[in-house]
Amino acid sequence: MPVSRRALAAAFAVCVVLPLSACGSGGGDGAATDASGKVEGDITFQTWNLRANFKDYFEGLIADFEKKYPGTDVKWIDQPAExxxxxxxxxxxxxxxxxxxxxxxxxxxxxxxxxxxxxxDKAASRYEKEYLPGAWASHRIPGMTGTYAFPWYLNTGPLFYNKTLFKEAGLDAEQPPKTYDEVFDAALRMAEKTDGEVATLANVPTIEDFGRYGVQLMNKEGDAFTFNDAKGVELFTKYKELYDAKALDPQALTATPESSGKKFLTGAVAMNPGSALDLGNFKKQAPNLYKNIGITDQITSTGHVNMYVMGVMVNAQTKRTPAAVAFAHYVTDAAHQMSFAQQVAIFPSTAGSLDDPYFTKEDGTDETRVRVAAAKSLKNAVNYTPVLFSEQMKTELRNEVAKALQGKESPKEALDNAVEACNRLLQQQG
Known part of the structure; x- marks a missing residue:
């Protein structure tokens, strides 16, 4: 059920994970927030490991921008991922x-x-209405005012489920669980019916799960994590119950997207996140599963699924603020996001783009089935991962989750310890 950002990016298989790297024309004294001047001059735009797959796209985009704004020159540098x-x-x-x-x-x-x-919000607020509200808000920083990047592309993933396993457990295969309470009930029934041979879920809870359950992840000031509150403990206690009943796969503690996918493929797990590429794999390797595959939204108790968002930031110290803002907006405007989305399995963050037939009408292919299902859920999706939640913090949470599932700590002790460790790391960030 939980999908990490990396797993999601891998699942959409675009050779793109796409945060970016740098080498350019910084400098300047203080932040230049006035973007209203003439769009001109040399600017640097740098990507991370994109040239090999999207060279023509970016070269065409840059050429069109320079034609639209004579006197501009965009230097594109692509860094390796490493x-x-x-x-x-x-x-x-x-x-x-x-x-x-x-x-x-x-x-x-x-x-x-x-x-x-x-x-x-100061330099380019006129563009805000062009983007989905949740996407624009995703680059706001707790404890600060302002928005610090244009939203670029979104990703999310539907949830696959095995209709045959649902039917055999006496569950309604046409009405899959939508909320956490529903999936917990279904998972316990599945485990009971199969004597623990079939788990419903294959992954331990992540910070996104706590968000989708409705847990307040941070305080309002943005200076402390709070996912160890009563609601957080309630969620994790239910996961412990599933683990003990084998409704959560016994190997969930060491699961990877690949290992979870294999469990789903072999019928040992009833639900798993994935992509259109998985459907092709099912068709070839597990035709019976493919014929009985169900596609539904991520589990959420808030009414909003989780989305992963990438953005385009403008250097506050650039000497070419009007040109830099204009180019960042150009890369992320509706027309160019739609163009990029038709080359790679991502979704635009611009308002109205997800209503395009490309994202709403199926043509019978597996890719379209998943694309339509995912796009539908994105319109009011939320980026639940706190922007201040680092990879180190994710590791701390995962380690404490493992201890509690193994019975070494209570769910409350584990979350208290995780929050304490994450808050300590947060203070170190300054």
Whole structure:
């Protein structure tokens, strides 16, 4: 049920995970927030590991921008994927961030705190209405005012379920569970009917699960995590109940997207997140599963599924603010997002784009089945991963979850310890 950002990116198989790296024309004294001047001059736009697959797309986009704005010159530099995090940190410290940078919300947070990300609420608020509200809000930083990147593309994943297993357990295969309470009930029934041979879920809860359950993940000030509240403990206690009943796969503690996918393929797990590529795999390797596959939304008790969002940030210290803002908007406007979405399995963050027939009408192919299902859920989706929740924090949570599922700690003790560790790391971020 939980889908990590990396797993989601891998599932959509685009050779793209796409936060970005840097090397450009930073400098300048203080933030230049006035983007109303003439669009002209040289700017640098840097991507991460995109040239191999999308060279023609980006070269065409840049050429069109330079034609629209004579006197501009966009230098596109593409960095290899390896060492990206270190690269962006070094560029931030050395004053060599590019003018326009693709970032994910968690990557923009430290840059915004350091005064290196332009506040678009001040410099480009006129564009806000062009984007889905949830997407625009995704690059806001707790404890700060402002929005620090244009939303670019979105991703989410539907949930697959095995209709045959549902029917054999006496569950309605045409009405799959939608909320956590429903999936917990179904999972316990499945485990009971199969004497623990079939688990419904294959993954331990992640921070996104707590968000979709309705847990308040952080306080309003944005300076402390709070997912160990009563509702958080309630959710995790239910996961422990599932684990003990084998309704949660016994190997969930060490599960990867690949191992979970194999469990689903072999009928050992009844529900699993995935992509259109998985459907093709089912068709070839497990035709009986393919014929009885169900596609539904992610489980959520809030009415909003989780989305993963990438953005395009403007360097607050650029000497070419009008050109940098204009280019960042150009990359992410409705026309160019739609064009990019037709080349790669992503979804536009622009208002109205998901109503296009490309995202609403099926043509009988597996790719379209999944695309339509995912796009439908994105219109009011939320990025539940706190922008300040680092990879280190994810590890802390996962370690404590493992201890509690194994009976070494109570669910409450585990979440208390996880929150304490995450808050300690948060304070270290400054």
């Amino acid at each position: 060492g990206y995090a270190d690269k962006i940190s070094a560029d931030a410290a050395g004053g060599t961030l590019p003018d326009v940078v693709n970032v994910s919300p968690d990557l923009v947070a430290p840059l915004a705190k350091a005064g290196l990300a332009l506040d678009l």
